[in-house]
Amino acid sequence: MKIDSSAYQPTPKDDMDRLFPVLFMFLSFGNMIVCLGMVLFLQHPATYAICALLYAALVATELHFRIKSPISISMLVLYIGLAILDYETDQYKGYAGVIVFSWLSLLTGTLLLWEQPFTAFYSSGRGIKQLHYAVSIIWFFIYIISLLASILLMPHFSFLLVPYILCISCGILTIFLNFFWFGKNNVFQHEFIIGNFRFHRVDPTSAEFIRFCNFYAKHIYRPDNDGNGKTEHEISDVVAKVERELGLDSYIFIAEHEKHVIGCIRCVVDRPGRPFPLEEDMQISFDPLRRIGKVLYVGRLAVDPDYRERPDVLNGLFKCFVDLALSKDVSFVMAEGFSHRLPTYLKLGFEILFERSDPRHTIKMSHGYICHPVYLNFAKLIFHRNESEQSKYKFSIFINKYLVERWYKRNALLQIFKTNKKWPWRLSLNNIRKIL
């Protein structure tokens, strides 16, 4: 399940080519709203020509990024036609909305019939199919309603306002569906099943929390190691105390098989002004990293030895933290691992944060054991995700695809105006070491 991101090293230009197109659909909607507003509300002789120019710029930009959107191209042609028509005759004055909505309804409807939702053209066919269909169908109906409103409400001024308000509302709904929520099945799941295993979040106030503490203590307890004099019970108490102090910022997940705990992982989300326990133990601050992207802290990873060869268990625990990181727009993941657990972290795609010669490589944790900080450039994992690599490691099967897409779009929007040096996915391990 390890993600091999070292084989491919894209340049900033490659990144730009990936980053921009994600937002093209929204740029296109914005352009459509602006042009419609001009056509419907400002009947200036130059309106159609300006709209044609705006679409020409949009089409040129799209083609530059190898996007061929039938909507943008046809709208360019339509506005050129309307500009000529407006120059030639006044006959169609007031009918621009009817013409535009007729064309858009026809085009989006035809594309849907051909199983080609129009939004898919902006992402070269990538992205969640259901989302493409949902957005395209919604727009198709909005265009139809707008067309009917343009015809039936004419000549009352609402024949201009109603379609425009509908289009703006649909634009807002599209943003909401793409950037915030797309159904109950696509939110972060606190409970799920993979194979015979049930994975679920444990509340620090629930009875199951003690089971987690005991399971974790049992699996890290090594009486003849590290000179830690604590008993298994004492370790469990320390873990319980630390986790309770973290409260709801701590996401504890356990894996169960036949109602027995067989694995666990704990993630702590970034909290403004409150360092992670790891920072306190290491006596360093991750704040310089936080200025670049959100940080998630992962720990308490343990799997029952009888289940370590069962891929579903590690896949499930991996999904727990990946989905959480995606839902929280995380860019970097920090973790600490016992020396004998480091291979598991490395298998998950983590890297050892500090060189072995660096004193910060070895830290004594609150439970008394020696751990080693590890790091994962989560942004790089998602941003440079390679479909073939994902399928190879079954990555795409387990993670929430909508959350990946949402993370991608949100980050594209956040990072697009920053210099590429500040893009989290471009930070190498050496950069991180220098920053810290």
Add this chain to the structure above:
Amino acid sequence: MNFFNSIIKAFIILISILVLISKVEAQEIPYGVGDKEKLSILLREAKIHLASDENNLNWLKAAGIASHQLANMKVEGASEDAVNYLKKTTELEPDNAEILAYLGSAYAMAGRDSGFVVNKVSNVNKGLAALDKAVKKSPGNLTIRFIRGSVSYTLPAMFSRKATAENDYLFYVNEAKAGAPVDPKRLAEAYYKLGQIAGEKDQKTEALDFYTQAQKASPQSDWAQQAGRAMK
């Protein structure tokens, strides 16, 4: 020297007022007046009177109609003034159908002059409602029918008023044929526009007949000349 200058200034002002008075008959309602300067002077005079007596019906009518005529000549801000004065006039004299028709026409011109399309459409709709109401109040009034016909004729197709324009102009020319006194220029205009409407409907014979009538009604008018060009 200053005293002498003051006397000259006072004399000039007096002469100006006398010139104004001689040009503009007080409370004249400038129906059909096409002289821009005369209309402007009248409007200025009306405004002075309305500043001291804002509900003076005759001055309101004078200001409203003068503004309406100026708006017809596309003088900036005139259509808005016309709406304001005529709206107040109709409030004071709600049964005057002719003023209501002028208000409708003023609204339509305010729509024409609006930059924002919603205001454009909204004003035109208000104007059409006022015109329809005026015709309903006084169906046989030729001025009202002519105004509604003219407004309806100039509107874009989306308002679907071509049939109204045709009916109103037909009513106007038929009444004229029946002996009703009408302005020959207006009659020529009505015939020419009926010719245009018939032409749009591909009724070439009827169109030619209307153009011929337009030329007969007022041979020296612009409408007759336009009809002559349309016949070629």
